[in-house]
Amino acid sequence: MLLSVRSIASLLLLGGVVIFGVVGSFILGHLGHNFNECMNLINSIYFTVVTLSTVGYGDIVPITPIGKIFVVILIVFGMGAFLTALTSISGDIASKRILDLTSKLEKIEEEMSKVKVLLIGGGGVNISLAENFEKEKLKYVLLLSDKTEAEKLSEKGIKAYAINLISEDEIRKFHPEKVKSIIVDMQNSSDMLYVILILTELAKESNIITIVHNEDLEKRLESVKKIKDIKIINPSKQVANELLSLLQEK
Structure with missing residues (x-):
């Protein structure tokens, strides 16, 4: 009524x-x-x-x-x-x-109780992972700062939510402490660093994987590893190393 x-x-x-x-x-x-x-x-x-x-x-x-x-x-x-x-x-x-x-x-709580991976940020790696997770029927949630992008992805069946990514209260609603792995892939380096610092407090038992796109952020995250063991992946560097190896083989 x-x-x-x-x-x-x-x-x-x-x-x-x-x-x-x-x-x-x-x-x-x-x-x-x-x-x-x-x-x-x-x-x-x-x-x-x-x-x-x-x-x-x-x-x-x-x-x-x-x-x-x-x-x-x-x-x-x-x-x-x-x-x-x-x-x-x-x-x-x-x-x-x-x-x-x-x-x-x-x-959200019901969905998060089943989620194994929490994807934070709309970087290319996270978007690709979300699409693959959806195909494989894996339990995940993708958090974005762009509402329009989240709506577009939701229309495609992606479990995407738009929130204020640099708000601890907003992230807390998705219970990061309950998921096994958290992958952070954001374009803004400062925001990404802040989010990771939040996660070190909220998700002490979760595996945190960061996707970095520049060496400066990679160096800054090395200091965070003193607080919590996080994995840092630089796709650009990995691709460059693989290409270098291929060229050297030829």
């Missing part, structure tokens, strides 16, 4: 107050000169809406004690009904968002 019983009841109460205002002002307008304007149906609706919305243009006003008492009652009950409806509906919206978030987190 989109709205709770309480919200529906509060809306009905607000509707009742509006009807009370329209009918009451219409009757009072015809029983005597209680307002400064002729209270036909249009004026009664207009007066009620303007009064309950607290706009109060002042073009239609009560001019007798009975009219003023009626307006006071209308405002008191109207504001109460309006605030009750607003609170109830806001509560329903907030509750729905909390339930959606809880459901999403539970889904």
Whole structure:
């Protein structure tokens, strides 16, 4: 149900107050000169809406004690009904968002309990691994910083999620401590170093493999190895060494 019983009841109460205002002002307008304007149906609706919305243009006003008492009652009950409806509906919206978030987190936790490899970053190696893991039906999750890229990969069946990769809280949601291996392949060297430092705290029992694309980052990661034993792979260097070996053989 989109709205709770309480919200529906509060809306009905607000509707009742509006009807009370329209009918009451219409009757009072015809029983005597209680307002400064002729209270036909249009004026009664207009007066009620303007009064309950607290706009109060002042073009239609009560001019007798009975009219003023009626307006006071209308405002008191109207504001109460309006605030009750607003609170109830806001509560329903907030509750729905909390339930959606809880459901999403539970889904992530359930999925992560089966995951063996956590891929962090949208580097070429991680994308290729995700595609191969999907073909081989291996349990994995790919975390990206680019929402558009994550959506495109998800459309292809890749288990990709877009998060703030340099947020410890965001990474923590995917329980890196529960996976066997974590492969980090990011384009931004500074962000990658920061993520690895986060992982050294969150995933102390997991195997961390880093894919580096320049020697500067490789040297900086060597210092991290003093904190945790991480494996550093430089694909460019490996390819260069293999090509060199092939050329030397010829």
